[in-house]
Amino acid sequence: MxxxxxxxxxxxxxxxxxxxxxxxxxxxxxxxxxxxxxxxxxxxxxxxxxxxxxxxxxxxxxxxxxxxxxxxxxxxxxxxxxxxxxxxxxxxxxxxxxxxxxxKKEPEVEQAKKPIKRHPSLFPLSHHHHHALVMSRQLKQQKEEPAVLREKLKKFWNEGGQRHFREEEEILLPTYSRYASVERPEITEMLMEHVRIRGQVEEILEGEEEPSGKLLYNLGTLLESHVRKEERIVFPMMENYIPEEELSRLGELLADD
Ligand SMILES: [Fe+2]
Ligand SMILES: [Fe+2]
CATH class of the missing domain: 2.60.120.10 (Jelly Rolls)
Incomplete structure (x- = not known):
């Protein structure tokens, strides 16, 4: 003291x-x-x-x-x-x-200390989260030109990103809703972030001018915190409420990459 x-x-x-x-x-x-x-x-x-x-x-x-x-x-x-x-x-x-x-505590270090156990049926979603974290790091670090980052974002979005959001909204959440209430701040926040991420992705991909560094950085930050929240809060909650046999069925419905 x-x-x-x-x-x-x-x-x-x-x-x-x-x-x-x-x-x-x-x-x-x-x-x-x-x-x-x-x-x-x-x-x-x-x-x-x-x-x-x-x-x-x-x-x-x-x-x-x-x-x-x-x-x-x-x-x-x-x-x-x-x-x-x-x-x-x-x-x-x-x-x-x-x-x-x-x-600042490095989230990667924090995560490395406490490995998250994931139900195998949610592996496809978690696997895609890994791609999203790589994308978000590139958007935040901006080691490449904005035009190059925009192309990478386009590829990420069209080759799985968009589908991942749909799977969470159309498969995961409706299944969860059969066993527990969706009226919880974690779910509201998750869906609001989906809307904001979609909006920012559209703004970057459809803008006539090159995206600004700030726009790319903001998306990177939002995407990263969204993924970490799902991995640490939302998915454990889903695993807790959805019965085992239903979780296994979910695994068959989720795309495998
Ligand atoms: Fe999500
Ligand atoms: Fe997700």
């Missing part, structure tokens, strides 16, 4: 901003930033970290992913590791910010 007074650490310097660490360990850093009027921290990102900021004293400007915001005393901001962050004191007094850089 450690108790420390933030006011004791307060320090401004005419030459440049001052950073004072409160805590550092396990991939996390907590510190105070002190900026005099006119001082700035140029745009930068924090790969692998989640960023939390709280205004402690004074006010100033933040640009998060190019968007301008004013941060006053007691205002809180969160930004992800992909958001470029610029901090500039355009106020009239010293500006103090409390900052937490928290290490």
């Amino acid at each position: 450690k108790i420390q007074s933030c006011s004791e650490l307060q320090e401004f310097d005419d030459a440049r901003f001052v950073k004072k660490n409160l805590y550092k360990g396990n991939g996390n850093v907590v510190f105070l930033l002190h900026l005099l009027p006119g001082q700035e921290i140029p745009a930068h990102t924090h790969p692998g970290k989640e960023v939390f900021l709280l205004g402690l004293q004074g006010r100033g400007s933040l640009w998060i992913g190019g968007e301008h915001h004013t941060l006053g005393c007691q205002d809180f901001v969160y930004c992800g590791d992909e958001d470029a962050l610029r901090i500039y004191n355009d106020g009239k007094e010293g500006w103090v910010l409390y900052v937490v850089l928290a290490a």
Whole structure:
């Protein structure tokens, strides 16, 4: 345990901003930033970290992913590791910010620790989830041109993606509905995400112009979180309610890739 007074650490310097660490360990850093009027921290990102900021004293400007915001005393901001962050004191007094850089947990690592046991009848759907995760990683990392990514998305969608969504809606959910209520937030969320994913895929595939990086990234993020939710929450729930003989019958109805 450690108790420390933030006011004791307060320090401004005419030459440049001052950073004072409160805590550092396990991939996390907590510190105070002190900026005099006119001082700035140029745009930068924090790969692998989640960023939390709280205004402690004074006010100033933040640009998060190019968007301008004013941060006053007691205002809180969160930004992800992909958001470029610029901090500039355009106020009239010293500006103090409390900052937490928290290490992001890699979902793959988390999953590797806890292998999910899947009923064999749902293997075809889980197998397709693997393709969806590969696609979502490509959309997020954007190592290829948007036009190339669009072609890959088209192939993914036409050669199984679309059919996978239909199988969940037309085979899996109706079977489940015979044994348990579909009026649950997990199912509503799953279906709403299907609608949003379909909408975003259409926007990318049918757009006249090349898709923007943001559009591709957003789809990648949504697709990834959707698949993980199904694997960790929805499918275990289905396996729990659908009787064994019905699960076996389901396996025969699902496409095998
Ligand atoms: Fe789904
Ligand atoms: Fe799915």
